[in-house]
Amino acid sequence: MSMFQYDFMIRALIGALVIGLSAPALGIYLVQRRMSLIGDGIGHVALTGVGVGLLLDRSPVLTAVIVAIIGAVAIELLRERGRTSGDQALALLFYGGIAGGVMLVGLSSNRSNANLMAYLFGSLTTTSRDDLIVIVVLGAAVLAAMLLLRPALFAICHDEEYARVSGLPVRTLNVLIAVTAAVTVTIAMRTVGLLLVSALMVVPVAAAQQVTRGFRGTMTLAMAIGVLSAGTGVWLAGEANTAAGATIVVLAIGGFVAIAIGAATWRLLRRRVQAFPQTADVEPPDVVLER
Amino acid sequence: MTLSNVVDVTHGVVAYGDRPVLRDVSLCVAAGEVVAILGANGSGKSTLIRAILGLIPLRSGEISLFGTPQRRFRQWHRIGYVPQRVGAGSGVPATVREVVASGRLARRGVLRLPGAADRAAVSAALDAVGLADRANDPVSTLSGGQQQRTLIARALAGGPELLVLDEPTAGVDAASQEAFAEALRGFVAAGGTALLVAHELGPLQPLVGRAVVVHDGQIAHDGACPPPAGHHALPGHDHVHPHEHPAPHGVFQS
Numbered sequence: 001m002s003m004f005q006y007d008f009m010i011r012a013l014i015g016a017l018v019i020g021l022s023a024p025a026l027g028i029y030l031v032q033r034r035m036s037l038i039g040d041g042i043g044h045v046a047l048t049g050v051g052v053g054l055l056l057d058r059s060p061v062l063t064a065v066i067v068a069i070i071g072a073v074a075i076e077l078l079r080e081r082g083r084t085s086g087d088q089a090l091a092l093l094f095y096g097g098i099a100g101g102v103m104l105v106g107l108s109s110n111r112s113n114a115n116l117m118a119y120l121f122g123s124l125t126t127t128s129r130d131d132l133i134v135i136v137v138l139g140a141a142v143l144a145a146m147l148l149l150r151p152a153l154f155a156i157c158h159d160e161e162y163a164r165v166s167g168l169p170v171r172t173l174n175v176l177i178a179v180t181a182a183v184t185v186t187i188a189m190r191t192v193g194l195l196l197v198s199a200l201m202v203v204p205v206a207a208a209q210q211v212t213r214g215f216r217g218t219m220t221l222a223m224a225i226g227v228l229s230a231g232t233g234v235w236l237a238g239e240a241n242t243a244a245g246a247t248i249v250v251l252a253i254g255g256f257v258a259i260a261i262g263a264a265t266w267r268l269l270r271r272r273v274q275a276f277p278q279t280a281d282v283e284p285p286d287v288v289l290e291r
Numbered sequence: 292m293t294l295s296n297v298v299d300v301t302h303g304v305v306a307y308g309d310r311p312v313l314r315d316v317s318l319c320v321a322a323g324e325v326v327a328i329l330g331a332n333g334s335g336k337s338t339l340i341r342a343i344l345g346l347i348p349l350r351s352g353e354i355s356l357f358g359t360p361q362r363r364f365r366q367w368h369r370i371g372y373v374p375q376r377v378g379a380g381s382g383v384p385a386t387v388r389e390v391v392a393s394g395r396l397a398r399r400g401v402l403r404l405p406g407a408a409d410r411a412a413v414s415a416a417l418d419a420v421g422l423a424d425r426a427n428d429p430v431s432t433l434s435g436g437q438q439q440r441t442l443i444a445r446a447l448a449g450g451p452e453l454l455v456l457d458e459p460t461a462g463v464d465a466a467s468q469e470a471f472a473e474a475l476r477g478f479v480a481a482g483g484t485a486l487l488v489a490h491e492l493g494p495l496q497p498l499v500g501r502a503v504v505v506h507d508g509q510i511a512h513d514g515a516c517p518p519p520a521g522h523h524a525l526p527g528h529d530h531v532h533p534h535e536h537p538a539p540h541g542v543f544q545s
């Protein structure tokens with residue numbers, strides 16, 4: 001564990017743990033709505049925000065948060081109206097966001113491929129002390145909102161019409177989910193990178209729901225998987241000198257596969273255990289054929 | 292407070308684009324009534340209840356709920372809505388109890404955490420529809436009829452005064468239809484009002500006091516609508532109806 005003697009490694013680890021915990025807590029609502037890819041769309045839009053920040057010589061994190069929130073709320077309003085096909089709206093957003101970002105980063109004086117790569121795929125060494133404070137504060141806010149409002153957010157994502165008839169502030173809560181998604185994407189961009197952040201929202205949830213029965217159980221297990229892969233991922237990335245974001249995501253997907261295999265094996269074993277006594281004890285039934 | 296009907300629709304018009312779905316519909320439901328809205332597919336019967344619930348805007352006309360114009364109506368906990376089927380957004384597993392617990396939100400509000408009263412109401416609602424033993428099972432493992440009963444329990448958990456049900460018996464097995472009729476009987480015996488859209492009434496027949504037939508966006512038949520000042524609307528009126536089964540304890544009191 002000697003690499004954690006470096007401050008930047010400690011910072012990267014704390015940042016990753018916060019994101020590992022809060023990204024699945026938010027992502028479960030996106031998955032429940034079958035909008036798993038929306039985080040990716042917001043990530044693409046946030047790149048434009050990074051470009052704006054570099055161009056104006058302001059903090060890219062700040063501009064990315066603002067642009068990502070605008071993008072996320074726009075997506076939500078489009079979805080609510082149901083006018084634009086969600087599929088095409090996403091395509092416009094993905095490519096518009098990434099093209100705008102790459103152009104703006106190119107125009108800035110600060111241009112370099114390394115810089116762009118750090119935002120797209122994350123980098124361990126880029127988390128500054130100020131960044132870490134922003135990550136911890138915003139991450140805690142996301143986590144608190146997602147946990148405290150769980151009954152209402154669950155109701156809205158499960159059955160939006162019913163929630164509306166219950167008198168819940170449906171639009172406000174939907175915008176809250178959109179804004180939180182944008183915030184999560186932006187705080188995760190330093191560690192995991194804009195192109196991979198969505199994986200941390202979705203993969204732990206997908207892994208957990210293979211073995212869980214309820215929503216709360218899925219949320220708890222997904223957060224555990226998120227934190228575990230984030231922590232292990234940073235350590236492994238430091239040891240093997242790989243990109244932290246990619247390592248974290250590969251570990252989470254590894255968790256998904258391990259749980260899938262484990263669950264399938266468990267089901268197979270249980271079926272066999274149940275099947276054996278039955279086949280052994282079965283007696284031919286008394287059949288009386290009426291004539 | 293003036294005496295009023297639970298639901299009052301006057302000259303309601305609903306259109307999708309240029310296509311009128313409801314033309315000049317008037318309907319009132321008094322407290323304690325059980326009204327069935329009947330009609331063929333596409334007649335506009337579901338549109339009517341969705342307009343009453345505020346899910347579809349009126350092109351013209353007025354709707355009031357419990358004497359308040361729908362635009363200003365905020366006491367949604369007085370209404371329990373039972374949609375046709377479990378919502379489409381169910382990518383993540385949810386237990387029966389978790390779904391039924393959503394029914395408490397209208398009463399509790401968004402910001403308060405569930406307390407002992409909420410848990411008790413959820414358990415009582417599960418008992419009322421006969422799903423107490425499936426409370427911790429994922430909704431997706433239930434049969435269609437059991438899923439329907441889950442939605443009825445969700446509506447009952449909030450302790451509503453009016454139940455609005457969209458085709459509660461469509462494609463539901465006989466056992467679930469019976470359990471549902473039983474739950475509705477208890478609800479009505481305790482003074483509840485019910486408005487239901489149905490294709491066929493089945494075991495609900497004896498419960499329904501009035502039938503409204505919607506045809507081609509208009510009301511083709513309606514039993515007599517009692518005046519708002521009828522004995523059901525009197526504040527001190529004790530709803531005692533000659534039903535054989537008493538309400539299960541604790542569910543239907545609002």
